[in-house]
Amino acid sequence: MDAENSYGWCAVDDTDNIVGYSLLKVEGKEGFFELTVVHQDFRGNGIGTALFEERIKLSKSLNLSVLTLNHWFKMSSKEPFCAIKYGFSLSEVKLNFWLNQSLEYGYNCMECKKIPCSCKCLVYKMNLRING
Numbered sequence: 406m407d408a409e410n411s412y413g414w415c416a417v418d419d420t421d422n423i424v425g426y427s428l429l430k431v432e433g434k435e436g437f438f439e440l441t442v443v444h445q446d447f448r449g450n451g452i453g454t455a456l457f458e459e460r461i462k463l464s465k466s467l468n469l470s471v472l473t474l475n476h477w478f479k480m481s482s483k484e485p486f487c488a489i490k491y492g493f494s495l496s497e498v499k500l501n502f503w504l505n506q507s508l509e510y511g512y513n514c515m516e517c518k519k520i521p522c523s524c525k526c527l528v529y530k531m532n533l534r535i536n537g
């Protein structure tokens with residue numbers, strides 16, 4: 406998939422059913438690592454890691470300078486999947502990050518279970534180019 410500045414990858418099983426996907430959004434020279442999801446029956450086989458690596462490969466070939474990953478802090482996943490291993494580091498903590506969105510769309514957050522959502526967002530970044 407390649408729609409304007411968004412890129413996506415799908416993982417498929419032997420009969421071409423989608424079992425995982427991952428998204429990268431590009432704005433100028435910045436890449437945003439969006440969702441990665443793998444079907445629960447297929448987890449633990451390296452699919453999530455492979456999808457993560459594909460995004461890094463494309464980001465490098467597009468000559469992006471910085472990658473950003475917004476992590477929804479959860480007690481069950483305090484650190485984002487794969488990010489530290491591949492060189493991301495924590496750059497900022499945004500409190501009540503989804504507050505306005507949860508009011509606008511009227512959803513109950515599954516993590517904090519509050520309305521509006523009081524979850525915090527951990528912003529991770531990685532520089533891809535040392536000079537410029």
Ligand SMILES: CC(C)(COP(=O)(O)OP(=O)(O)OC[C@H]1O[C@@H](n2cnc3c(N)ncnc32)[C@H](O)[C@@H]1OP(=O)(O)O)[C@@H](O)C(=O)NCCC(=O)NCCS
Pocket residue numbers: 439440441442443444447448449450451452453454455482484485486487
């Ligand atoms: C996170 C996810 C994509 C991993 O997919 P996967 O195909 O099982 O990943 P891999 O097989 O490549 O890697 C599994 C490793 O990641 C770890 N892992 C799984 N979920 C994790 C998470 N949320 N955060 C950090 N690490 C995680 C596993 O413990 C395992 O570690 P190990 O190899 O040391 O045992 C999958 O569990 C998922 O879809 N989770 C729900 C959505 C989600 O939390 N996505 C990530 C944020 S966008």
